Amino acid sequence: MALAHHGVLFLDELPEFQPRVLESLRQPMETGEAVVARVNYHVTYPARFQLVAAMNPCKCGYAGQPGHVCRSGPRCAADYQARISGPLLDRMDIQIELAAVKPSDLALPPPKEASEDVAKRVLIARQIQLNRFASLGKPDLRTNAEADGALLEEISRPDPAGLALLRDAADAMKLSARGYHRVLRVARTLADLDRREEVARIHIAEALSYRQKLSAFVAVA
Numbered sequence: 001m002a003l004a005h006h007g008v009l010f011l012d013e014l015p016e017f018q019p020r021v022l023e024s025l026r027q028p029m030e031t032g033e034a035v036v037a038r039v040n041y042h043v044t045y046p047a048r049f050q051l052v053a054a055m056n057p058c059k060c061g062y063a064g065q066p067g068h069v070c071r072s073g074p075r076c077a078a079d080y081q082a083r084i085s086g087p088l089l090d091r092m093d094i095q096i097e098l099a100a101v102k103p104s105d106l107a108l109p110p111p112k113e114a115s116e117d118v119a120k121r122v123l124i125a126r127q128i129q130l131n132r133f134a135s136l137g138k139p140d141l142r143t144n145a146e147a148d149g150a151l152l153e154e155i156s157r158p159d160p161a162g163l164a165l166l167r168d169a170a171d172a173m174k175l176s177a178r179g180y181h182r183v184l185r186v187a188r189t190l191a192d193l194d195r196r197e198e199v200a201r202i203h204i205a206e207a208l209s210y211r212q213k214l215s216a217f218v219a220v221a
């Protein structure tokens, strides 16, 4: 975690990590610091990283795919996904289910928007955030990820329709206070990518669509 400070920490096959290792991610994901505690001393390492994790939907890897039946039965996906605890999942801002790549997909034309174009959009959004924090007298903050709850609420007041959607969703999806702020943070960033000052309903809706995919998938599996 400390080695990934100001970078990306990529964990492949996430459920294969020991539960103790997975739970040790929780605190640094909140505070940006990793603490190693011993009897007589403790050491704090800076550990503000972007966590990217990948996993299969089940142990055998094909749950949910048409025509596939798990050898270990219908619990295969639920048991595998249960290895990722609710509190850890709650700290993941964006969850996306990807379909397996078919050989025929490789023959498709490249996407219309190239990676370089996406990088330009990201750079502009980051500059918008830098400028906003500087104008608020907080030049030490660089991205929305670093803004705490109170500041986040100040910089991302949704329009009335967005606020209504967020309140309804918070009840319906039983969002934790942390989850609520995380949705707001992603929505603020989506609005920045759109170069919009106000967080609109569409940004809230998109941010909500990225949450708790895993449990939704277990429900249908």
Ligand SMILES: [Zn+2]
Pocket (backbone or CB within 6 Å): 058, 059, 060, 061, 062, 063, 070, 071, 072, 076, 077
């Ligand atoms: Zn399976």
